[in-house]
Amino acid sequence: MSQRLIIELNNISKVFGNSYANKNVELKINKGEILSILGENGAGKTTLMRILTGIYSPDSGEILYKGENILPLDPEKARTLSIGMVHQHFLLMDNLQVWENIVLGNEEKILLDKKKIIEKIRDIEEQYSLKVDPEKFIRDIGIGLKQQVELLKLLYRDFDILIFDEPTALLIPEEIESLYEIFKKLRLAGKSIIFITHKLDEIFKIADRVVTLSKGEILGDIDIKNTSKNELINLLFRSGKRTVNPVPDSDFNGHLTISYANVKGKLNIKDLNIRAGEVFGIAGIEGNGQKTLFDLLFKIIPGEKRVVFNGKDITNDIRDHIALIPEDRHHESLILQYDLKKNFLLNSSNLKESGQWGFIQEKRISKKVRTIVNKMNVKVMNEEENMENLSGGNQQKFILGRELLGEKAIIIAKNPTRGLDFESTNFVHNFIIKKRNEGKVILLISTELEELMKISDRLGVIFRGRIIKVFEKADFNTIDIGNAMLGLKEN
Ligand SMILES: Nc1ncnc2c1ncn2[C@@H]1O[C@H](COP(=O)(O)OP(=O)(O)OP(=O)(O)O)[C@@H](O)[C@H]1O
Ligand SMILES: [Mg+2]
Numbered sequence: 001m002s003q004r005l006i007i008e009l010n011n012i013s014k015v016f017g018n019s020y021a022n023k024n025v026e027l028k029i030n031k032g033e034i035l036s037i038l039g040e041n042g043a044g045k046t047t048l049m050r051i052l053t054g055i056y057s058p059d060s061g062e063i064l065y066k067g068e069n070i071l072p073l074d075p076e077k078a079r080t081l082s083i084g085m086v087h088q089h090f091l092l093m094d095n096l097q098v099w100e101n102i103v104l105g106n107e108e109k110i111l112l113d114k115k116k117i118i119e120k121i122r123d124i125e126e127q128y129s130l131k132v133d134p135e136k137f138i139r140d141i142g143i144g145l146k147q148q149v150e151l152l153k154l155l156y157r158d159f160d161i162l163i164f165d166e167p168t169a170l171l172i173p174e175e176i177e178s179l180y181e182i183f184k185k186l187r188l189a190g191k192s193i194i195f196i197t198h199k200l201d202e203i204f205k206i207a208d209r210v211v212t213l214s215k216g217e218i219l220g221d222i223d224i225k226n227t228s229k230n231e232l233i234n235l236l237f238r239s240g241k242r243t244v245n246p247v248p249d250s251d252f253n254g255h256l257t258i259s260y261a262n263v264k265g266k267l268n269i270k271d272l273n274i275r276a277g278e279v280f281g282i283a284g285i286e287g288n289g290q291k292t293l294f295d296l297l298f299k300i301i302p303g304e305k306r307v308v309f310n311g312k313d314i315t316n317d318i319r320d321h322i323a324l325i326p327e328d329r330h331h332e333s334l335i336l337q338y339d340l341k342k343n344f345l346l347n348s349s350n351l352k353e354s355g356q357w358g359f360i361q362e363k364r365i366s367k368k369v370r371t372i373v374n375k376m377n378v379k380v381m382n383e384e385e386n387m388e389n390l391s392g393g394n395q396q397k398f399i400l401g402r403e404l405l406g407e408k409a410i411i412i413a414k415n416p417t418r419g420l421d422f423e424s425t426n427f428v429h430n431f432i433i434k435k436r437n438e439g440k441v442i443l444l445i446s447t448e449l450e451e452l453m454k455i456s457d458r459l460g461v462i463f464r465g466r467i468i469k470v471f472e473k474a475d476f477n478t479i480d481i482g483n484a485m486l487g488l489k490e491n
Helices: 045-052 075-080 098-103 114-128 143-156 173-188 200-206 229-236 290-298 315-320 340-345 348-354 362-376 392-404 422-437 449-455 478-485
Strands: 005-016 019-030 034-039 060-065 083-086 161-165 192-196 209-214 217-223 255-263 267-275 278-283 304-309 322-325 410-414 441-445 458-463 466-472
Touching (some): 005 045, 019 045, 019 192, 019 217, 034 045, 034 173, 045 083, 045 161, 075 083, 083 143, 098 114, 098 143, 114 143, 114 173, 143 173, 173 200, 200 229, 255 290, 255 441, 267 290, 267 441, 267 466, 278 422, 278 449, 278 478, 290 315, 290 410, 304 315, 315 322, 340 392, 362 392, 392 422, 410 422, 422 441, 422 449, 441 449, 449 478, 458 478
Parallel strands (some): 034 192, 034 209, 083 161, 161 192, 278 441, 278 458, 322 410, 410 441
Antiparallel strands (some): 005 019, 005 060, 209 217, 255 267, 255 304, 458 466
16 A cells, blocks of 8 residues: 555445445545546535535445545534535535634633634644635635635644545635645645636646546546646546537527616626627726626616616516526525425516416426426436526536527527636537527626637626627637736726
8 A cells, every 4th residue: 555545445345325436436635635536517516525524324335544444424424533614515614703712612621721722823824825814704805715614624634635625616816826826735735625617727727637537427537737737627628529610600680789787886887789690799807897797787786777678668677578597506596405396486487387276387487497407418317406506617507598598589698607607608608609599698707718709799808897808709808807807997
């Protein structure tokens, strides 16, 4: 046995219903390495990590820790073995301070020595360049810092094996960079890091090794240093075409106008016109007004707005005209404890359509849900299944289907492919283009410049709440758009 080997999964299988979420998985984890796990939505990545942290028990196989079988495993036992996970959806108490969250369930003593705890937290923060103030309330800190709190929970107890489920999915570029730095320091300290991701660039930048999963099985176990990007893509996606087909410019009548959208100190948009048959992208560094625009249009926040579609003022019944793809599926779009059918009805116009004479038509709903599942290729057993049993990417595909398969003339999407795998991302891009070619008006807000440049016809750059420049497709290039995003003038 190699000196570095700490954990060995042998022949691990897990069945849900009648399909394998993990099948005969063999995986070795070494001390002081950064291991990434890659695989399509529903491949079984999260399930495997839940097995390793004792949340799920496998149906067969063994897990060796320093050579000894540790099954059956439960979360408490995993903790004593120093195995911990930063979940994609944080488990933090809003009304407690950072330090309290960190020691919650950690300290046996009834009387906590706050000063000592905070001192220890600050020491750890210094060691790993973490930046969260231990005395802040969770409700007052952003996503990036919340993630650091989750990590601090593990470091406070000096965990050796740290698992991250899609840790960069919700972070802005700057936060991603600092997470990478933290990973490197953890590796130096001899910790093992396992992170799930859909982003190839990330793997090339930071990982030592990548394990690819597909339909529950390990396809490859690859040393990054010895593999080119193309080889990796081939290993992952054996199917061929992946590119979006360029489409001829379409010609439709009609347009959406945001006459004005103002929120004091945050947003100042005037006369933004988007034509039917056009994808208008909004690029910008997160925090420059994208969220405010989205919230102003669809939620009740202080501010003023006027939205006109084909000459008609739709400001007050905007949801009846616009299909909406929000980015935070758990807070804004889904109820995880509901099945697919109920989640289908969470879209107000579906609810309106489906209820006649005061009762809901079961059959019609089932049929529509089946259409979504089929068309969007949502991996699910049946429509009675609870949303929480779907993998993250499949939840997103369900929302996309629910919103996009309707007949609304306008689509507004914000980071629609966040958390989606490579193929699903392409699927969504193609879908948006298809809708564009049918003459829909599409506004796409995204933090991924690559995505924007790929599918937008025009691209507006938002900076400090204003659209400061609009690029035509022919003028798209990363440097000019990037400069505009930073508020820099062209040279
Ligand atoms: N508690 C559960 N009950 C039933 N089925 C489940 C449960 N958890 C996961 N599954 C199923 O197991 C399969 C693998 O899911 P998993 O969440 O591990 O995928 P994933 O690789 O993490 O995908 P994603 O990239 O979309 O997050 C999916 O088909 C999912 O629906
Ligand atoms: Mg997952």
